[in-house]
Amino acid sequence: MTTTTPPLVGERLELDIGGMTCSACANAIERKLGKLDGVTASVNFATERATVSGLGPGDASTAIAQVERAGYTAAVHTPGDDAWSARAAETRTTTLRRRLTVAALLTIPLCDVTIILALVPAWRFPGWQALCVLLAVPIVTWAAWPFHRATLRGLRHRSTSMDTLVSLGAVVSFGWALWTLFVDPATTPGYWLGFGTTPAGADSIYLDVAAGMVTFQLAGRYFESRSRRRAADVLEAIGDLGVTEAQVLADGEERTTPLGAVRVGDHVVVRPGGRVPVDGTVTDGAASVDTSAMTGESVPVDTAAGDRVIGGTLVQGGRLVIRADAVGTRTRLAQMAAVADDAQRRKAAVQRTVDRVTSVFVPVVIGVAVVVAAGWLIGGAPVGTAIANGVAVLIIACPCALGLATPTALMVGVGRGGQLGVLIKGPDALEASGRVDTVVFDKTGTLTTGRMTLTAIDTFSTDADTALATAGALEAASEHPIATAVTAAAGGRFGTPGPVEDFVAHAGLGASGSVGGRRCVIGRRALLEDTGVVVAARVAAVVAEREASGATVVLLAVDGAVAAVLTVQDTLRPGAVEAVTQLRALGLRTVLLSGDSETTAAAVGAEVGVDEVIARVLPDEKAGHVERMQADGHHVAMVGDGVNDSAALATATLGIAVVQGTDIAMKAADVIIVREDLRAVVDAVQLSRRTLRTIRVNLVWAFGYNIAAIPLAAAGLLNPLIAAAAMALSSTLVVSNSLRLRSYGRS
Structure with a gap:
């Protein structure tokens, strides 16, 4: 067999193996490759592929020769190309x-x-x-x-x-x-x-x-x-969702372009019956989009200008113009294929x-x-x-x-999970899921959508417009969902936020800085008190009233005095209540882990029906809470979405990240959920259990x-x-x- 040896990237090499007839063949090849200095190998008989680690650049031919000396054939596997094995x-x-x-x-x-x-x-x-x-x-x-x-x-x-x-x-x-x-x-x-x-x-x-x-x-x-x-x-059905070409709109004309040549910011056109080639935002048109192959959702989603779409989904009954926000290996489809x-x-x-x-x-x-x-x-x-x-x-x-x-x-099992919007990173995740008895949920962005909106401003020493402009300037540098809601509201009314000097982000608490020459702090009550701001009884009463409804509040202090209380409201993620109910029916204990106040966290916890609520948890404390549960003999699954969840995801017996979260969270997780519906967590647990069974x-x-x-x-x-x-x-x-x-x- 003639083989071509491309440059080896990194220390891991994948080989397509020919001639194997049983698992003993795979074991023989593993032993043969293992005789190379510093090399470890894993050969999967079912997929007829070997993963070789520890090789130096250009040593692919050495590995191939070693396989051939064992009496089998080998070729370097090209990622995304299963033609050889097929x-x-x-x-x-x-x-x-x-x-x-x-x-x-x-x-x-x-x-x-x-x-x-x-x-x-x-x-x-x-x-x-x-x-x-x-x-x-x-x-x-x-x-x-x-x-x-x-x-x-x-x-x-x-x-x-x-x-x-x-x-x-x-x-x-x-x-x-x-x-x-x-x-x-x-x-x-x-x-x-x-x-x-x-x-x-x-x-x-x-x-x-x-x-x-x-x-x-x-x-x-x-x-x-x-x-x-x-x-x-x-x-392989996951890979089949991709397309090789896209209709790129430039200067009012459509041009057929290889998918590899599409860049972020390009506008692509997708007609009825076509698959979306990139992850992006609709800029023109309206259509129903069938996302079942990517997320497991059976009902098509009505999509119009301003809505986000993901590659691999099918456009029905309309024409869409989409601005590419992620292309190539950055798309969700490519990441799904890589994980699978x-x-x-x-x-x-x-x-x-x-x-x-x-x-x-x-x-x-x-x-x-x-x-x-x-x-x-x-x-x-x-x-x-x-x-x-x-x-x-x-x-x-x-x-x-x-x-x-x-x-x-x-x-x-892994393939079926991919079809249902559940990406299982490996057999270790399946094995871990079989031991899980406790499921811990982050609140913002996990149980809730994380798309918060500013619903009220209660002022004390300033007017609402000034409070919103000041808060918007302070929060502009933050990516937290609460900050995003405040910044969006301020931007919608005043446009570009004002400049901030001496800006400091306080992880999990808020931010501080100088706006217009005045010292300002925005965030939790604890942050204000730590900086010497006194929270009067009438301010505390407003905070308690807003939090009792399940809303989240942040306090704005200007020159050492509370100027306003800003209320932001989040909505539960679809299927959150059903997911918690079904997990409890499976005999699992459910816990809500939140940085919000006891009142807000308890209101959300009661709404979804979790067994326990732990509030006022700072980002660096989440992993500690998971460790304490594990020390008590529990096998914990952590469901989260952000950077502040990454340590807890890595610490837990099973880490489950929602795909809208950060890259760091998804890298730390064992399972990735790509469905908007939180019942995908139940699917992840049940499918894993059934696979193990x-x-x-x-x-x-x-x-x-x-x-x-x-x-x-x-x-x-x-x-x-x-x-x-x-x-x-x-x-x-x-x-x-x-x-x-x-x-x-x-x-």
């Missing part, structure tokens, strides 16, 4: 289908001939045994070649895989058949090639076993390959344990099969019986299902199947042909069980 998967499926068809067409008459001639000796004709051999040869050679090739490759590199078991079983069964036929033929009149002793006194030489086993194995691999491809399609792609590469802790088990399982099974065959021979059993039982152990023990149990469920069921089945079946095969109670069919069915059941996650419905 072609490889399609080629593999087509090849398996072709081999399966030939094997099945030859196995059916082979088995028919042996059964009929076994039951009706009078119908036997000269050379009928040779005919059966001729029918079996293409099956155990050409059709079974993928298993033999993998086995030979493993022998060259002193490693084994599931394919080793299949190949050995086919070779031993066929070899014993030839030995019995040509070297030591039976002289009993009832001699035949078939399934065992018959009324005619026949003996078995297992040509049917060799052919049937290969056919069943090919069938299992074929359906497994198709199912794995369907699982990968769930993730990263998630499918990472391995769960349970999968790492499974990998260690399968790395030693195959050689142990081969040893057990040899011991079983020898034991039967020593016990006086016929050679054919001993070989049959040894072959049955080889086939039934194939741990393919074990290797697929975790990655397929993770891949489908699916993984556990898969592992129980895979382990239980092997544990129960190997003793049966060793005891001679399992025909090798039945063992082959059962093993193939086992892998198919595991993948099919994982695919059930695709039907998970949104809340």
